[in-house]
Amino acid sequence: MVGQELLPKICSQQIVEKVFVLTRRIGVLPSHRKIEVVRGDVTRPDLGLQYDLRQSVAQATTTIIHGAAETSFSSDLSPARAVNVAGTEHMMRFAADCPRLKAFCHLSTVYVSGKRTGTIREEDLEHNFGFVNAYEQSKYEAEQLVASQAQRLPATVVRLSTILGRSLDGAVTKSGAIHYALRFFFHSLAPMVPGKKESPVDLIASDYAAESIALATFDQFTPGSTWHICGGSDAFSLEQFLEETLQLFYKNRPAWRKRAIEKPAIVNLETFYLFVRSVEELGESVLKNSVAVLKSFAPQLAYPKLISDASTQHVLQRSGLARPEIRDYYPKVIRFLLENNWEATPLEQARL
Amino acid sequence: MNLGVSAIEYVLPSKSLSVRELEQAGLLVSSSEQLHSFGFDRCYISEESADELARRAAVALLGNCGVRPDAVDLLLYAGAIAPSHHIAGEHFLSSFNYPATKLQYELSLTHASVVGISQAGCMGLTYAVQVASDYLRGNGQAQYVLCVSADVLPNGVPREILYNVISDGACALMVTRNSSQNRILAHRSVTKGYYWDCIARKNEILAAYFPTAKNLVQDLLRGAGCAPEDLRIVLPHNVSYRSWEILLDLIGVKKEQLFAANISQKGHVIAADNWINLKDAMNANLLIPGDKLLAFNFGFGANWAATLIEH
Numbered sequence: 001m002v003g004q005e006l007l008p009k010i011c012s013q014q015i016v017e018k019v020f021v022l023t024r025r026i027g028v029l030p031s032h033r034k035i036e037v038v039r040g041d042v043t044r045p046d047l048g049l050q051y052d053l054r055q056s057v058a059q060a061t062t063t064i065i066h067g068a069a070e071t072s073f074s075s076d077l078s079p080a081r082a083v084n085v086a087g088t089e090h091m092m093r094f095a096a097d098c099p100r101l102k103a104f105c106h107l108s109t110v111y112v113s114g115k116r117t118g119t120i121r122e123e124d125l126e127h128n129f130g131f132v133n134a135y136e137q138s139k140y141e142a143e144q145l146v147a148s149q150a151q152r153l154p155a156t157v158v159r160l161s162t163i164l165g166r167s168l169d170g171a172v173t174k175s176g177a178i179h180y181a182l183r184f185f186f187h188s189l190a191p192m193v194p195g196k197k198e199s200p201v202d203l204i205a206s207d208y209a210a211e212s213i214a215l216a217t218f219d220q221f222t223p224g225s226t227w228h229i230c231g232g233s234d235a236f237s238l239e240q241f242l243e244e245t246l247q248l249f250y251k252n253r254p255a256w257r258k259r260a261i262e263k264p265a266i267v268n269l270e271t272f273y274l275f276v277r278s279v280e281e282l283g284e285s286v287l288k289n290s291v292a293v294l295k296s297f298a299p300q301l302a303y304p305k306l307i308s309d310a311s312t313q314h315v316l317q318r319s320g321l322a323r324p325e326i327r328d329y330y331p332k333v334i335r336f337l338l339e340n341n342w343e344a345t346p347l348e349q350a351r352l
Numbered sequence: 353m354n355l356g357v358s359a360i361e362y363v364l365p366s367k368s369l370s371v372r373e374l375e376q377a378g379l380l381v382s383s384s385e386q387l388h389s390f391g392f393d394r395c396y397i398s399e400e401s402a403d404e405l406a407r408r409a410a411v412a413l414l415g416n417c418g419v420r421p422d423a424v425d426l427l428l429y430a431g432a433i434a435p436s437h438h439i440a441g442e443h444f445l446s447s448f449n450y451p452a453t454k455l456q457y458e459l460s461l462t463h464a465s466v467v468g469i470s471q472a473g474c475m476g477l478t479y480a481v482q483v484a485s486d487y488l489r490g491n492g493q494a495q496y497v498l499c500v501s502a503d504v505l506p507n508g509v510p511r512e513i514l515y516n517v518i519s520d521g522a523c524a525l526m527v528t529r530n531s532s533q534n535r536i537l538a539h540r541s542v543t544k545g546y547y548w549d550c551i552a553r554k555n556e557i558l559a560a561y562f563p564t565a566k567n568l569v570q571d572l573l574r575g576a577g578c579a580p581e582d583l584r585i586v587l588p589h590n591v592s593y594r595s596w597e598i599l600l601d602l603i604g605v606k607k608e609q610l611f612a613a614n615i616s617q618k619g620h621v622i623a624a625d626n627w628i629n630l631k632d633a634m635n636a637n638l639l640i641p642g643d644k645l646l647a648f649n650f651g652f653g654a655n656w657a658a659t660l661i662e663h
Contacts, residue, residue: 188546191559192602259546262563271601275562278594281386282515286555 002107002163003067004030004173004346005210010065011035013218020057022047022068042068042087047094054094061098065217066091067107070135073177073296077134084138088145095153104146104155105217110202110230112140112159115303122159122226122311132300154223158216160209161230161307167205167324170332175344178203180293182334183342185242185264186249186256189290192265194272195301197239202231202307205324212316220315228309234326238266238301244327248334269302355485356531357661359417360631362523362624363409365398371517379511387517391593391612395511395619398504398520402436403451405522406502410459413498413524421460425494426487427452430469430476430501432622432651437470455500464498473651474589475541476623477501477523478659482539484527497527501623514558516591516620523624533641534630538576538660540568547654557654561595564656566602569648572658573603580604584643584663585633589625589650590615599648611638623651630661639663 010019011032019032022040038057041048049057068091070083088106095104113120114131125147131137146155165172172179184190212229236244242263250257267275272295279291313323369377371392375384398405406429414421429452431437439449452466472479477499484497502522505511511518527536547553547560573580586609588596593615600607611633614625621628626647633639643663650656 188556189559191562260542260544261546262560262567265563265566265602267598267602271598274594275598278390278598279558281389282558283382284555284558287558290559 002160002206002209002213005166005206006065006067006213007035008032009210009214013214015218016063018060020061042090043082045090045093047090058094058097059099062100063103063105063217064091064095064098064101065105065107065213069107070138071176073133073135074292075134077137080134080138081141084135085141085145088142092145092149092153102154103217103221104153105213105221106143106146106155106157107213108143108157108159109136109139110159110161110228110307111136111300112143113305113307114140117303117305119306119308121308122228125226132303133296150224156216156221156223157226158213159226159228159230161202161204163206163209164203165205165329165333165336166207167329167332168207170329170334170336172333172336172340172344173206173346175342177293177297179337179342179344181298182245182337184290184293185245185261186342188259188261189287190264190294192267192272192275193238193242193294193298193301194269195238195266195298196304197237197266199238199301199304200231200235200306201238201241201301202235203326203330204229204231205329208321208324211321212312215316215319215321220319227312228307229312230307230309231326232307232309232313232323234323236326242266244330245334248331249338252335252338269299272299272302353489354530354532354535355488356528356533356535357481357627357630358526358528358531358533359413360523360525360627361409361412361416362521362621362628362631363405363412364396364519364521364618364621365400365405367397367399368394369397370394374511374517381510381512382515387512387515389594390515391615392517392619393616395517396519396521396621397511400504401439402431402502402504402520402522403439403454405504405520406451406500406524407455407458409502409522409524410455410498410500413526414459417526419496419526422462424461424464424496424498425491426484426497427456427461427464427466428469428480428484428497428499429455429466430472430480430499430623432473432476432503433505434470435506436503437468451502461498471653472655473653474620474623474625475649475651475653475655475657477525477627478623478647478649478657479541479655481525481527481536481659482541482657485536485539488527488529495529498524499527500524503622513620514554519619519621521621521624521628523621523627525627533663535662536659537644537662538572539657540572540575541655541657542568543653543655550652550654560654561650562599562602565599565648565650568656569603569646569658572660573646576660578644578660582644583609583646584639585609585611585645587611587626587629587633587645587647588615589648590618590620590629591650605646625649626659634663
């Protein structure tokens, strides 16, 4: 989700001479003289690299940012583990073969906290509350793996919240579940969301995420640290989020008002799943698609939590990196999505 | 003024089929098992016309309510589907043969003006009650408004609409200026034209149903100073019990407060459900004077309505 924003930041680091981008598919990547694309696959023990290539990359590597992940919230546990857990294990094994390695940055999610409620701090990891989806569980297990190697690997963990769009102009470079859910709301296909009125909806700007990762990896790298790149105290409540979204739809599409589409009702988890089960039993594919997206991540809202970024903010503010305020950039993101007919725009095409 | 529904009568056809029998006859879209899991066991199918069912319901009402036919000031005739509003004939002019006017003649409602209420789907009879209330408020001399609804689905069409099992039937009720029971305390309705095309917007209607219903009911109760727990019973429209389980949670009403018995046995009698349910709840001695009742209804169009009644 953040790769397209992150690469230019990495390339802009003076100490970085070359950036190897290990990728399974050659997609849309920002072009830069420092970038060398290496086709590989983290699910394979050798990362899918020929021996010589693997050796040469390992010899040259001083920093690893491990962001390869199965991010689909609807994925089953087995394929999620294959990428997120085994992939991490393979990357750490590769890291052990890098003689000049100074930093290993593991990108994770604040939702390794799963079904925990209350305040979640950077130092919190282990719990037995369970998870909303396989993505959360597999990322949790991956973090445990990283933690188990703390003595041997100079590693930091950067937990990201839900990435919404760029704070500058609202550009969305890759659509995620949150964008699909907003689209369903706009089209009157999101009848209800589980949660509580006061459940925080934690979102972050993609540029903030990228800059934070760069800081955590380079200037402020500290082995054994964990970062929370999240909205923290600057989060809408679920009720505010739905109302704000409705008002932004009205503002950006005045004619939409006459559709009189209601905000999704906030319901308890039991009722939400009863609705989901009912829709799944019906033959309505459009509504099924909407429900499939919502059920993959929205139940997280039924486990209200405040993701604390107190320790992270302490470092970021000292480094001059301010967290964009959600009330400033959320309207830009909604405008961008509406103007682009809900399509994400790869970085090169994004309007600056 | 104690505007209220002083009397109710309804007529269901004698023929009744189980969902299994409907399935075997090719009259369902979904499987009988699925509809059974949604709370439906059977429905009623008429071999008589809608206007005949309406006549029988109205005759029964006038026979029981103690109101002389010539004392009725207004007849409101509701029907959800177009065939309910004319008496079919070969000639084009038969399109103007209105069952409401015929009923006025047959029942000797010699002083009653006659108005048809159409294009409100399953909301027709509820709208009729609302119009009747407004009419009585606006006409100081008027005392009685007879509201009738009747619908019979065309022969051979599926008995399932949006996963609900549909019954034919008719209901007649008297809205009275000084009613000793079933006082209309408050009413809210909303029409959302965006959903007018019930085929193209089927998914959106299914999705819009719940949040719109929730907001409407909560607005009604809030405005009337009535808490959900103050309701003796909720009179449903007989859509799937599954959908009611969801809606009850949204509006903060317990399952025990729902008068649900008729959903499985009578099916969705188009515009008549709420009032058939009120009649049956009264017959079952579930109500005592002063009980507060909530009637909620939805009809294609798209219309949502909620009525707060004091028994």
